[in-house]
Structure formats: structure tokens, C-alpha cells
Amino acid sequence: MEGTSAKAIVIPATGDSLGVTPRNGDMSWKDFLSCAAGRSSMYSPVYQSADSLINILFSSGTTGEPKVIPWTQLCPIRCAADTWAHLDLRPKDVDLWPTNLGWVMGPIQIFSCFLNGATLALYHGSPLGRGFCKFVQDARVSVLGSVPSLVKSWKAGNLTQGLDWTKIRVLATTGEASDIDDNLWLSSRTCYKPIVECCGGTELASSYIQGRLLQPQAFGAFSGPSMSTWFVILDEQGNPYPDDLPCSGEVGLFPLYFGATNRLLNADHDKVYFDGMPIYRGRQLRRHGDIIQRTVGGYYIVQGRADDTMNLGGIKTSSVEIERVCNGADDGLLETVAVSIKPSGGGLEQLAILAVLKDGSTACDANLLKSKFQRAIQKNLNPLFKVSYVKIVPEFPRTASNKLLRRVLRDQLKQELANRSKL
Helix, strand or coil: CCCCCCCCEECCCCCCCCCCCCCCCCEEHHHHHHHHCCCCCCCCCCCCCCCCEEEEEECCCCCCCCCEEEEECHHHHHHHHHHHHHCCCCCCCEEECCCCCCCCHHHHHHHHHHHHCCEECCCCCCCCCHHHHHHHHHCCCCEEEECHHHHHHHHHHCCCCCCCCCCCCEEEECCCCCCHHHHHHHHHCCCCCCEEEEEEEHHHCEEEEECCCCCCCCCCCECEECCCCCEEEECCCCCECCCCCCEEEEEEECCCCCCCCCCCCCCCHHHHHCCCCCEECCEECEEEEEEEEECCCCCEEEEEEHHHEEEECCEEEEHHHHHHHHCCCCCCEEEEEEEEECCCCCCCCEEEEEEEECCCCCCCCHHHHHHHHHHHHHHHCCCCCCEEEEEECCCCCECCCCCECHHHHHHHHHHHHHHHHHC
């Protein structure tokens, strides 16, 4: 995308000094505010069509190249409607969700709070420390959003000890697959308030599957489709399973989706989201890329991305299933990541597990850990799955919003194993 000559309001990174010389026609934030001083706060609305642009976002890039996604006037309405319907966001609520404007949750929080009349709490600093947890108490936050890896860090460091989080009435989580034990710990900090699971995408301006406060919640599980949406679960031949059948497969979204984008600025929208998807009830389904499971009880569990599905010895499984088992294999573990690697010379996919310890060190016997992972997988998942490689690392690569960069880990591991094979 080429830049334009539109006037820019330049905000200093720190303090009052810009540190750069503005272009002709640009204005500093200080001058912008001074121009508005004394003016009336009442303005006439400017009417635009529903499909006119309001902002441009980028997907996280966790599974591939980031997509440039334009939002229209419909997207803020979708954001506000979802949080009203699923999180019960009210005018007197104080809402806090660790994010930034580079992740979809940033705009969602702004639009949701302002259109629903809630207060948006802002914290400057890392959400990984006790300072953030104390801010939740002091700001009297009533709706708290999170990312599962943040909850895991709060729990490992016991960062909420001595703090009062009882003002919270609704918890929410998104970005990664949740850990049931971590969710139980988080809920216990708030006198066991419900945790609403949310899963969607930047291109949807919302979640396509969420929890619902009108029915009992199950930790780590979703109640069903979001308000006004629907989806089907596809088998390996692309045929939808019956809506009442427990099953697992790739999700196909109904294409009539209020607030979803119909274009990308750096890719072919139809090719990315529709090409190759089956026709259902006369309409082509929309691709999202998640693998989800419908349980016997009618709840749903997101098992990861279709890109992360492994074929281990002819049996398909998801990285999330393996990680859930491995995370409990040793008390010293903070989290694990499972990836499959194809040998450079060909052959079956091999299972590799990377681990981060609670103390952040790498001082642990990888072979001992490998044996523990193997026993846990054989006992709780499948006795035929074999762990081929284990590596202990100080931390995992993540986006600014703390989402795991799984593809970066996979590429790094492939390169490392390829270098070993050359020696």
C-alpha cells in the first residue's frame, strides 16, 4: 500500500516532545488539542454508507502472512452486539482486556465499551506482573478478559495473592486453547464467576463461537455459535455432520455473517475464505480454519488450527490435544508446544515437543522429560504416538498480544534438525 498526503496528527511516544519534524500540514497532538479548546462539544453526524471503511487491521500472522483487513461501519455494531449478548456488558461496568490496537481485541474493546456505555480501563505496562493484577483490584474491574498464557503466568507466580478480585462478575478468554485447571484457578480468584470462552477472527470483527451466560458454562468449552451466526462441522470428505452428533472436524461458517469482511487489501478474499469449501443448503460455506469438537453434552472445544493437525502413524490428531496431556506430565512445567516435523529425507511425521519450565531455566533432563511425555501420551491419548524429540527453551515466541507464534517455532525446529542431519 502506498502512503497518502492526508494530514496526520502526530502523538509523541513519551512526554510532550515529538522527537521528529512533522511534514508540512501535519499537526502535533498538543497543537491539535489547543485548536479544539473552547469549541462546542456538539457536532453534526456525517452519514456514510454501511460498507464505508472505518479502520484497517492486520491479522496476527500466527499461522501465515498477516492479512490486511478493512473494517466497515458494520464492524463496531457487531463488536458491541457480541459483548452485550455474550458478556452482558452494561453501562456501569469497568471493562479490562490486556491487548493493544495491533490486535483485533483492541478495537473490539473500544467499540464495545463506548457503544454499550461501559468504562474502558487502561493499564500502561506488561500484564504479566503483579502491578497489573493490583490494577484489576484498584480499578474495580467488573469484566476481565484474558489470554490463557497470561492466566498460566498469574497462576505460576501466585500474583493475585492478597488481592481482592471479587468485583469481577464476568471473565472472558480468547487467543489460545484454555487449560481447564488454569480456568478453575482464575474463576476461584473471583468467587467462581463464569468464564466465557470466545473464538473468532479479525476478518469476522467478532467471535463465531462463544460461551453463553444463559446456560451453565464448562471450563475450556464453548456453548455454541455466537448470536446470529451458525456453523457446521465437516468430516474429512467435506460433508457436514448432523447438528446433534458428537464429532470433530474443520468448521465451516455460514456465509451470511453480519460484520464479516468481504475483501482483503493484500490477498484474494474469495480464494482465502471460500475456494474449495463445500456448498450447504444452496450456499458456499466460509472457511475459518479451526478444528472443533462437539461433545456428548453439546458443548464445543476448539482443538487448534487445521494447519496444526498432525498425522502420526496414520492417525490424525491436533497439537492442542497433545499439549493438554503433556502440560500435566511434570510439576515443573509451565507450558508445552507440540509440532510435527517431516524428515528431510521423507517418511512419516515425527512428534516434537518444546517445553518451558516454571522457573524459566533450561536446567532439566530432556530425556527424562521425554519419557514422562511418552507415558502421559500413551496413557491419556494414544499408545501408538511416539515422541521423537524434546527441547527445553526459556520462552516461546509470541506476538505483541501474547499469542503463540507456532509457525515460527516449527520453522526454527525444522532448521535446527536439518543442521543436525548435515553433521
